[in-house]
Amino acid sequence: MSTPSSTTTATTATRAATAATATLDVARVRRDFPILATTARGKPLVYLDNANTTQKPEAVIRATDRFYREQNANIHRSSYVLSEVATAAYEGARERVRAFLNARSTREVVFTRGTTEAINLVASSFGSAFVKEGDEILITGMEHHSNIVPWQLLCARTGATLRVIPIDDRGALVLDDLHRLLTERTKLVSVVHLSNALGTLNPVRAIVSYARAKGVPVLVDAAQSVAHLAVDVQALDCDFLAFSGHKLYGPTGIGVLYGKESWLEKMPPYQGGGDMIASVTFEKTTYAELPHKFEAGTSNVAGGAALTAALDYVTALGLPAIAAHEKELLAYATARLAELPGLRIIGQAPEKASVVSFVLGDVHPHDVGTVLDTEGVAVRTGHHCAQPVMDRFGVPATVRASFGLYNTREEVDALVAGLRKVREVFG
Amino acid sequence: MTGLTDLYQEVILDHNRAPRNFGALPDANRSGIGHNPLCGDQLTLYVHVSEGGRIDSIAFQGKGCAISKASASLMTEAVKGKTVEEAEALFGRFHDLLAGPEGGPADPKALGKLAVFSGVREFPTRVKCATLAWHTLHSALAGGGKETTTE
Numbered sequence: 001m002s003t004p005s006s007t008t009t010a011t012t013a014t015r016a017a018t019a020a021t022a023t024l025d026v027a028r029v030r031r032d033f034p035i036l037a038t039t040a041r042g043k044p045l046v047y048l049d050n051a052n053t054t055q056k057p058e059a060v061i062r063a064t065d066r067f068y069r070e071q072n073a074n075i076h077r078s079s080y081v082l083s084e085v086a087t088a089a090y091e092g093a094r095e096r097v098r099a100f101l102n103a104r105s106t107r108e109v110v111f112t113r114g115t116t117e118a119i120n121l122v123a124s125s126f127g128s129a130f131v132k133e134g135d136e137i138l139i140t141g142m143e144h145h146s147n148i149v150p151w152q153l154l155c156a157r158t159g160a161t162l163r164v165i166p167i168d169d170r171g172a173l174v175l176d177d178l179h180r181l182l183t184e185r186t187k188l189v190s191v192v193h194l195s196n197a198l199g200t201l202n203p204v205r206a207i208v209s210y211a212r213a214k215g216v217p218v219l220v221d222a223a224q225s226v227a228h229l230a231v232d233v234q235a236l237d238c239d240f241l242a243f244s245g246h247k248l249y250g251p252t253g254i255g256v257l258y259g260k261e262s263w264l265e266k267m268p269p270y271q272g273g274g275d276m277i278a279s280v281t282f283e284k285t286t287y288a289e290l291p292h293k294f295e296a297g298t299s300n301v302a303g304g305a306a307l308t309a310a311l312d313y314v315t316a317l318g319l320p321a322i323a324a325h326e327k328e329l330l331a332y333a334t335a336r337l338a339e340l341p342g343l344r345i346i347g348q349a350p351e352k353a354s355v356v357s358f359v360l361g362d363v364h365p366h367d368v369g370t371v372l373d374t375e376g377v378a379v380r381t382g383h384h385c386a387q388p389v390m391d392r393f394g395v396p397a398t399v400r401a402s403f404g405l406y407n408t409r410e411e412v413d414a415l416v417a418g419l420r421k422v423r424e425v426f427g
Numbered sequence: 428m429t430g431l432t433d434l435y436q437e438v439i440l441d442h443n444r445a446p447r448n449f450g451a452l453p454d455a456n457r458s459g460i461g462h463n464p465l466c467g468d469q470l471t472l473y474v475h476v477s478e479g480g481r482i483d484s485i486a487f488q489g490k491g492c493a494i495s496k497a498s499a500s501l502m503t504e505a506v507k508g509k510t511v512e513e514a515e516a517l518f519g520r521f522h523d524l525l526a527g528p529e530g531g532p533a534d535p536k537a538l539g540k541l542a543v544f545s546g547v548r549e550f551p552t553r554v555k556c557a558t559l560a561w562h563t564l565h566s567a568l569a570g571g572g573k574e575t576t577t578e
Binding site for chain 1: 431440466467490
């Protein structure tokens with residue numbers, strides 16, 4: 001199978017061409033993020049929890065502020081100019097997302113609260129139309145709980161069965177098992193692009209083409225990946241793709257479900273309410289056109305305006321330049337962490353991005369996290385909403401450092417120095 | 428650095444390395460299971476309460492972070508020989524030390540060795556680690572059976 005990087009690179013050649021000349025000027029970029037100049041427990045903030053959520057650049061903060069100062073009104077339903085301005089901001093965000101993902105049409109871009117709601121939407125709507133007793137849903141052993149539990153709920157409702165592609169000791173998918181597990185009973189494959197717990201980059205293009213040959217649709221959980229590599233839904237040829245604004249330097253509370261129009265047309269609404277209807281009588285309701293059929297209630301309009309700013313920001317820096325910077329940083333961090341006695345990296349797949357998860361001897365990850373906290377270093381400790389991954393590697397929890405476009409080698413050094421302090425305290 | 432040395436005092440590190448009353452208690456007549464799903468901490472508590480309502484022996488098993496393990500260990504030492512009511516009252520004072528009104532409990536001396544946990548106050552995310560054993564004890568004394576979770 002080809003690697004994901006080679007498959008995405010070919011199709012994003014144009015984007016790469018415009019950004020290839022640019023290397024990331026990290027010192028300049030850091031000045032765009034006001035929070036990076038703050039302190040934590042009296043030390044300069046070293047923010048290494050980007051897989052959890054990213055910090056926001058000035059442009060995103062300003063877009064939110066500007067929306068409420070100058071553009072705020074409800075959308076799609078009023079006759080005055082301010083409502084037109086707000087509608088244009090929101091529908092402009094949809095077009096911005098379409099371009100970002102290289103979707104064919106804005107009809108394929110549904111706004112949600114985030115990745116979790118996007119996956120629940122598919123589990124609920126696709127599930128009620130196409131999944132019945134005896135069918136199977138196929139996921140992987142490295143899914144976030146948000147790509148496990150919606151399918152378990154669907155299986156409980158319908159009598160379908162959840163199947164899981166296992167992961168090997170390095171934290172890579174055992175793809176031979178995909179061939180065994182994807183059968184005529186499989187109704188959908190839902191796979192994470194970039195694992196939040198392990199940093200594994202999965203070969204989703206290859207998975208999609210294998211499933212496509214069997215006529216099985218694929219959902220890609222791109223919550224982690226969109227901030228770290230260029231994602232092109234036509235090149236991936238996936239049927240659904242989900243991501244969240246807040247992991248992409250944008251606001252919380254807004255996310256995206258991309259769905260191929262041919263599927264979205266066939267799927268029933270997810271929630272009922274205002275804005276998703278064409279006409280309502282007590283006898284019969286007809287639904288709005290795509291994508292509005294899936295967007296009941298007042299949308300996160302300010303979130304849309306801010307998401308546009310985030311996508312503009314990331315695109316201007318260039319995802320290839322961001323990816324190159326983060327790849328270098330991950331390699332540096334991996335090498336520096338290996339210097340520490342007793343440190344074990346959890347997840348050493350050949351293809352990784354932006355995440356390094358580890359345990360330090362028998363010191364509990366929460367104690368590691370607290371010591372790092374006193375040094376101003378913010379990392380995530382715990383199971384990362386991926387308990388099956390922790391079970392697979394026989395640990396209750398890990399420490400996870402995850403990098404974003406603004407992180408530096410000096411911050412990795414601060415992490416390593418903090419870990420040496422853990423050793424001083426715990427021996 | 429002050430926060431760190433206040434939190435991981437030598438007594439806590441010592442009880443983490445060498446927890447007291449660690450193991451099963453075959454003649455226990457009360458038991459409880461505590462679980463912190465956020466970090467995977469798990470502990471089983473065994474208690475023997477005399478007919479007069481006194482905790483005459485107590486032990487625990489499990490795994491967890493330094494704070495939760497040391498807290499369980501120090502708790503077993505603190506409540507051994509106390510009546511159920513006294514143990515519950517001590518839990519109340521311990522809770523006040525960690526998360527009660529500003530200034531902590533009215534009489535910190537009444538906490539004895541448990542006062543080493545005062546540093547946890549600065550780290551609100553760790554309060555649950557320190558109180559897991561106590562919540563489990565409370566549940567075991569109340570009849571138990573059900574798993575106690577922090578969430």
